[in-house]
Amino acid sequence: MMKKVYIFLLLGALAVFSGCTNESSPISRDYFKEAPISQLATNRETLDPPITISNIAVENYFRIGTNEQTFINVPNRIFVIGASQIDTVLDLNMGQAIIGAVKYEDSKEYPIKASNQNVYKNLSFVSRSQINIESLLTLQPDLIIGEESWYSKNKLGSTAYWNEKGIHTMVTPGTTHPMKVAEDETVEDQMEYILNLGRVFNQEQQAKYIVDxxxxxxxxxxxxxxxxxxxxxxxxxxxxxxxxxxxxxxxxxxxxxxxxxxxxxxxxxxxxxxxxxxxxxxxxxxxxxxxxxxxxxxxxxxxxxxxxxxxxxxxxxxxxxxxxxxxxxxxxxxxxxxxxxxxxxxxxxxxxxxx
Missing domain, CATH: 3.40.50.1980 (Nitrogenase molybdenum iron protein domain)
Structure with a gap:
């Protein structure tokens, strides 16, 4: 029985990673530390004191309130969904911690920024169709950064599900169908989100630079x-x-x-x-x-x-x-x-x- 379970998990992992590209390539640039992803997984930077962040709780497309999470360590296994989310993580100098990302763009004329392309092209990508709870669990992220709209029944479910498993979520405000959110969404929300990422990543100075x-x-x-x-x-x-x-x-x-x-x-x-x-x-x-x-x-x-x-x-x-x-x-x-x-x-x- 144990052998069957092991084989099933191994096949599942192979199925997920068959859709990835550049999966063993180190992400490097002159302002990033050069280290392969596998090595970074063992380097846990402690946040002292721990950081508590107020973010969004989402279930099946809908925002259901606030979501307070405490970060003890700087995330170093980040999965990212969304073009602006990828650019923002790279702008915060955290490309080396991205273990996977969904590669999609909403505009061929306005892709990922030129200043981030050297890092972006070496990320490990997973196709949109492969994103669901089972495949993401296989990647073992410690933080999911993504859009509200991906928390649906057939994709990521709810933020509570991931948080209960010890996986943090940082949901970007203003990223679901306008008809699904009654609350006001502002530029200030976007800036606060960047500042919070800066705190979590121990990149507060860079986050402040972006906001300023x-x-x-x-x-x-x-x-x-x-x-x-x-x-x-x-x-x-x-x-x-x-x-x-x-x-x-x-x-x-x-x-x-x-x-x-x-x-x-x-x-x-x-x-x-x-x-x-x-x-x-x-x-x-x-x-x-x-x-x-x-x-x-x-x-x-x-x-x-x-x-x-x-x-x-x-x-x-x-x-x-x-x-x-x-x-x-x-x-x-x-x-x-x-x-x-x-x-x-x-x-x-x-x-x-x-x-």
């Missing part, structure tokens, strides 16, 4: 716009229904902070509501069919009288800039400002936190 630079850019744009007309902006995702990231979502809050005016809206909106709002600018979350999605708005006969159509002010925006942007918030602010105020700003595409 991000808040500095937001203030720079806001200061330049004082006393000027605020353009009305809508941020839309054209799913099976038109979904709006209103003023109570991260992207809406960010636009309002840099001198725009995003109205409060319900998550799903109708054409009639869009016409009543008559936005000056529309950002549309795009994937691989940018022109098609933008044209679907511009060509609607009923929209021809609206400001954003008359002045051709509809712009694509990658999902990572509206959906839990974390350390990409600084890039999102620059991207939005460049389109909202083209004669005033010309921010670089990506901010390098390793300079």
């Amino acid at each position: 630079a991000t808040e500095g850019r937001i203030k720079e744009i806001a200061y330049a716009r004082v006393g000027k007309k605020k353009p009305k902006v809508l941020i839309l995702d054209l799913l099976s229904a038109t979904v709006s990231y209103g003023s109570n979502k991260v992207a809406g809050d960010l636009v309002n902070r840099i001198g725009g005016e995003v109205p409060y809206t319900t998550a799903p909106i109708s054409d009639e509501l869009l016409m009543r709002e008559n936005p000056d600018i529309v950002f549309v979350v795009t994937y691989d069919s940018d022109t098609e999605l933008l044209d679907s708005l511009l060509k609607k006969p009923q929209f021809q009288v609206l400001n954003f159509v008359k002045y051709n002010r509809v712009y694509a925006i990658p999902l990572k800039y509206v959906y839990g942007p974390l350390s990409r918030t600084i890039d999102a602010a620059g991207y939005m400002a460049n389109y909202m105020y083209p004669d005033e700003f010309n921010f670089e595409k990506e901010y390098d936190f390793h300079k």
Whole structure:
């Protein structure tokens, strides 16, 4: 009986790792310690004193309250889900602790940052289809960093399940369908999450640097716009229904902070509501069919009288800039400002936190 159990577990482990790439490659860069993942697993840095973090409790897509966890050691077996999450962990100089990640991008034009590519390309990747409770248990993580939407019945279940097994979870706020969260989601949430990761990783100085630079850019744009007309902006995702990231979502809050005016809206909106709002600018979350999605708005006969159509002010925006942007918030602010105020700003595409 024991032999059968051993064979079953061995086959399970082989099935999981057959979907990984670069699984034995050490992750290295001049600002990272050079050490293979297998060696890092034995190097446990103690947090003295232990760090208690308040995060999100999630079960089957829905946020069910707060989740307080105490970290005694710096995590060194991290599994990461989400493009912005990967960039943020790498921006915090913790690439050497990532034992696995889900490799997926929401925009070919805006992939993982160039400043993180040398580390990113050597990570061990697991396909989206392989992520479930059984496969993740095989990897033996000590921390899961990921989006709210992955805590579903057929994927990760609940944060409580993992915490009860001694595996920490750090769920990124603002990373599930807008219709599934009633609470306000803000830029401040994103910054607090980065600071908490900094505390857990013993990278507080780097986390503060990221937050200070991000808040500095937001203030720079806001200061330049004082006393000027605020353009009305809508941020839309054209799913099976038109979904709006209103003023109570991260992207809406960010636009309002840099001198725009995003109205409060319900998550799903109708054409009639869009016409009543008559936005000056529309950002549309795009994937691989940018022109098609933008044209679907511009060509609607009923929209021809609206400001954003008359002045051709509809712009694509990658999902990572509206959906839990974390350390990409600084890039999102620059991207939005460049389109909202083209004669005033010309921010670089990506901010390098390793300079």
